[in-house]
Amino acid sequence: MSEHDASPLMRQYREIKRGYEHAILFFRVGDFYEMFYQDAQEASRILSIALTSRDKNSPNPVPLCGVPYHAATGYIAKLLKAGRTVALCEQVEDPKLAKGLVRREVVRLYTPGTLVETEFLSPVESNFLAAVAISPTAKPQPVIGLAMLEVSTGEFWIAEFQGDQAQTQTLDELARLDPREILFAPTARREDRTWLDQMKGIRLCERDPSTFEPERAARLLQEQFHVHSLDVFGCQGLTMGIGAAGAVLSYFRDTQPTAPLDYIRRPRVRRVSDAMHLDSVTIRNLELLKPMGALDDSLSGKPATLLSVLDRTVTAMGSRLLRQWLVRPLIQSDSIQARLDAVGELKDRIAARVALRAALRTVQDLSRLSGRIVLGVAGPRELLALKDSLAALPEIATQLASLVSLHLTEAREAWDDGRDLAALIEQALQPEAPMSLRDGGVIRDGYHADVDELRKVNTEGKHWIAALEAKERERTGIESLKVRYNQVFGYYIEITKANLARVPADFIRKQTLVNAERFMTPELKELEERVTGAEVKLLALEQELFAQLRATLAGHAGRLQEMAGKLALIDVLAGLAETAALNQYTKPVINDGGLIDIRGGRHPVVERLTEEMTFVPNDTVLNLDSQRLQILTGPNMAGKSTFLRQVALIVLLAQIGSFVPATAATIGVVDRIFTRVGASDNLASGHSTFMVEMVETATILHSATVRSLILLDEIGRGTSTYDGLSIAWAVAEYIHDRRTLGARTLFATHYHEMTQLEQQRDGIKNFRVAVQERDGDVVFLRKIVAGGADRSYGIYVAKLAGLPPSVITRAQDVLVQLERPEAAQIAESDLRTEPAAAPLPQPHPLVEEVRQIDLFSMTPLDALNRLADLQRKVTPSSKDAPL
Known part of the structure; x- marks a missing residue:
């Protein structure tokens, strides 16, 4: 269909659509939002609604689909979830008053970052x-x-x-x-x-x-x-x-x-x-907001994250603020101390904490409510929710009056309980006002004289209609006669076909149905005009008065936002106090020194994953002198990664102003937490697991400072043993030796050779995860003790994983042989346990020469060059340049 041949409506649609080519245009036509052309085809597929066409008799019918205007929100949400944007085009003049085509304009463009509707937003996440x-x-x-x-x-x-x-x-x-x-x-x-x-x-x-x-x-x-x-x-x-x-x-x-x-x-x-700088890797590795796996907290049923453990807030505003605190911990010790003091006071003052939290539970999301009021989209129920929320503020102020910590006294200053706003809403709105303004019955009786008069006429009119029905039944003798109403025909008298012979002559036929006829009378027409006119005027007046009320409240949005911030702060502090009391957390000592001293520390998330498991607490001491880098060795599954994360989470909790899962803790403020834990790849970018590991390690070495906390888990495991060990060794030396770095570091590794660094560097200490062997089995004690481990117990872990017994037995035999000094000379018969076993390949003659090299008496760079020399002996044609 050409522009010239199109109807006026379709020409209007095309003109508006030109400005919103990349959005699906919801084009208001009567009681529907209609979509045309490609928009209709895409929307019908995404929304699973029927695709029809406009101008079906035309040689080129226009694809069409539509949704009811009153149900549009759900459909818009589905399109947004599918990654589309939606332009909402409304009729901006009354069709009854329009001279010709109704004027239409786009009044809203829905995009993921500009949503204000509660149906589209998570109450506990910012958008x-x-x-x-x-x-x-x-x-x-x-x-x-x-x-x-x-x-x-x-x-x-x-x-x-x-x-x-x-x-x-x-x-x-x-x-x-x-x-x-x-x-x-x-x-x-x-x-x-x-x-x-x-x-x-x-x-x-x-x-x-x-x-x-x-x-x-x-x-x-x-x-x-x-x-x-x-x-x-x-x-x-x-x-x-x-x-x-x-x-x-x-x-x-x-x-x-x-x-x-x-x-x-x-x-x-x-x-x-x-604030403390947390990068995306650390936020992910520490599972602050989202779990890396599918584990749930067995006590709460929520995802196993630090947020789920801490979040005992009772308002949406508080939950969003806590989320911000978690990703932006403080680095000023006095600010941290102020939060800790407030949490401590609320933890000790049980009655005040309980009363505050009870009052806060009745407070709705003032922050978003005020935004919707200003934007003119808040409905009657939302204003009533605002009134109920304001009603809780005097009780909150009363409870704050007895508290003395800095944050709580500051919150109490210039307290605004919004009594005038609550009274205004109370006077204007019906206590049980409907959800939608178009349903009427919003304005309270006695608030406006014209509303009361129109409401009286409307009520009396319905009595007049009922009286007319009774009168006509008596006059005609038709007991089944009914006066009915619909939006198309207005009021009418309905009589079944069996009684048509008794219809009076002054009845005017309006419509014929299969089993009945519909009629009008002059008296009914007069009543209809009086009643319907009153209904229309009443609805219009109520909408006007509600808009005035909303505009008045919008003028006080700054007050509401100010109180929303105070309430969110009180909610987070009270929630942290509740968590500390229930989980037996202790108040940390915060200072600007270099000591991290944690006694009886526990992992806040892992300790809650199962009610049956008793978490084994551990001590940690890191400083900037004699113990700034700990090398942690021990078996797989013994808890090294949990311990690393535990230390980081305790530091982070302390610096957001929370009590910590420990019997005692002294935290010298950390400017950044770096983590290199877990295995991941980024194949879409062409990065293997090892490349990702190296990139993250390089970021740490370039960005960390002496005030940072570094957690490194199994550096170098993604390549050959000698490559990995050399890299891990060099990284540990670099962190320890650089004056501009020297950060407090936990370095977990399976390279037991690295424990020799303790003798070479004053600031490096060895620790291991204790195990106990009983009758051929291994018991993981989950306890961190001084000293280095000499075994990884990998075969035992393989046994726990369910490898076949024959594989486990064979692996044990091979391990025994490989651990002998003369392993390079093992004969095939020494390794075979049964005739069908495959022989091990003969080692290269240079293997013994490799074994005799004392790599750890030289620098990592010299060690790598020595290994490169040996490689050239194996492959003389190699053109590898010296390292």
Whole structure:
């Protein structure tokens, strides 16, 4: 169908669709949102709804599908989940008043990062929209700006990263905030986009580069927040960070053209030095937010993560704040101490804690409620939820009055219980108001005289209709006569066909059915006009009064957001106190020294995985002098990885202001936690498990400082024994010896030879996981003791895994032979246990020469060169260059 041949409606559709080519357009037609052409074909497939066509008799019918307007939310959610965006096109004038075609406009563009509807959002997770601005040149050093807007709450952040680590730091910040959508400007350099592709499962949206220009962005931000300079927000010296913030704001204006922007909070600047830096690898390896496996906490049924153990908050706001604390621990000892003092006071003051948590349970999500109110999408039930939430604030203030710790007294200052707002809602709304405004019955009796009058007319009109029905039954003698109503025909009298002979002459036929006839009378028509007119006027007036009430409350959004922040803080502190009391956590000592001293430490997650298992606590001492690097050896499955993670989690818990699972703990503040644990690969990027291991290790060596905590588990295991041992040895020396590094480090390994480093370096100490052998079996004691292990008990672990007994027996025999000094001369008959056993290949004559080399009396580099010399003897044609 050509543009010329199309109907006026379809020409209007095409014109609007041109501005939203990449979105599915929900085009309002009466009581339906209709989709056409390719949109209809895609939507029908994704939504599993019927695909039909418009103008079926036309040579080129237009594909069509549609959904009821009142049920659109569920369908939009399904399209968003499928990775699509949706443009909502509404009728913006009354069809009854329209002169010709009804005017339509797109009033909302649904994208993953701009959602405010509760149906689309997780109550315990933030829903950030991010923008990344990259400097046009990498000289003298690259600069990357990052901005984050939480549309549902108005939370607004700006950050900027410079230097060689800018990309890594940006990716780490993105991992911590976990946005749903990232805006970026395409550039000529392909590498500017490639690294962003690492953000899996997040919608990447290209935007016009001009929206990222710092000068233009600065003007937009100054206009938005009514300031002459962005320096008042701490933006001094920022360039690309301001560009990213402007791009976020511009995108929000474009996608929500009818939304007011006054509720967006003034931006806050995040700097690298503000909090402990956790990268995406550490967040994953420590299982802070998501489990690496499928284990669940047996007591709560939640995924086995640190968040699931800690989260005893009772409000959605508190849960989201706790999640932010976990990925951004504090590094200022006085700030940490203030949180610990508040948690300690609430832990000890049981009655106050119980009362606070009981009151907080009645508080709804004030942060998102206020956002929906400002955006004009909050319904009657949400305003009633606001009123009920405000009603709890006086009790919370009463409980805070007796508490003395800094955070709790600061929360009590300038307390605003919103009594005036609660009273306003109480006066205006019916206590049992419906979910939807279009259902009517929202405004309370006595609030507005015109509402009361129209409601009276409406009520009396229904009595008049009932009286008319009784009157007509008596006049006609037809007992089955009924006065009915529907939206198409209005009021009518329905009479069955068996009684048609008794229909009076003044009845006017309106419709014929299979078993009945419908009629109208002049009296019924007059009543209909009075009753229906009152209903329409009443609904319109109620909607107008509700909109006025919502607008009044929107003017107080700043007050509501301020109280939402205080309530979230109180909720998190009380939740941490509850966790400490229930799980027998202790208050750590925090200082700026270099000592980490943990007594009776436990893994907060593992200790809860099963009620039957008794967790074995362990001590840990790390300092910057005599014991800054521990080499931990011991069998597989004995608990080395659990111990490493346990130490990191205790440090992290202490620095978010939580009590810790230990009998005592002194924590010298850590600026970063690095982890290299577990095996993973990235085949999509061409990286093997070993390459991933080496990249993560390189990141640690380049980024760690003397104040960092490093956890290394089985470095070098992804290659040959000598390669792996050499790398592990060199890495341990590098961490220990570098003055700019020297970080506190736990180094778990199966290379028992590395225990010799204790004699070569003053700051290295050996520890092992204790085991006990009984009648050929091995008991893992889960206890960390001084000294190095000399065996890995791998065959025993293989036995536990269920390898056939014959394989286990054969492996034991081979191990015995290989451990003999004369193993290189083992004859085939010495290894054979049965005639069918395959012989081992004869060792190369140079094997004994290799065994006689004392690799550990030389540096790792000399050792590698010596091994390379031997390789050349085996393969004289080798052209490998000396190492």
